Amino acid sequence: MKALVELIAKALVDHPDDVCVREVVQGRTVVYKVSVHPDDVGKVIGKQGRTAKALRTVVSGVAAREGKRVSVDIL
Template identity: 60%
Template sequence: MKELILVIAKALVDHPEDVRVNERDDDRGTVYELSVHADDIGKVIGKQGRIAKAIRAVVTSAAIKSQKRVIVDIIS
């Protein structure tokens, strides 16, 4: 999952070297914290959060195979 998020995020931003994904287990499930360069936050979130929702949908769909609950948080 971590690699999937990295590939998607690096394709969207202008500063791919600043893309970081941290993985941690929580009571909600596995949480992936995506952090990008400050100039790229808008590109990852998108208008009205559409790109962020799409990223979450793709990652959730990929996680169904492993039967895990996955959450993607975007950190500024």
Template identity: 55%
Template structure:
């Protein structure tokens, strides 16, 4: 899942070497936090959050067979 998020984010941003995905497990939930270069935040979020929503949709679809809930956060 981390590789999927990283691949999508690197294709969008201008500074792909600064894309980082952190994974944290909590009770019954896995939280992935996406961090990008400050100049690329707008590209990852998109107009009215459309890009961020699309990334979340892909991640949720990929995690649909998992027994744990998956959440994606995007750091500002």
């Protein structure tokens, strides 16, 4: 799952080497914290948060098939 989040984030940005995804377990939920280069934050979030929402939707869909709960935070 972490690899999927990282792959999608790297495809969106101009500085793919600066993408860092951390996995934090909080109870029954796994939180993926995505940090990117300061110039790329807007690209990952998108207009009115649409890109970030789409990323969360894809990851949540994959997690649901595996019976897991996930969350994606963009830093």
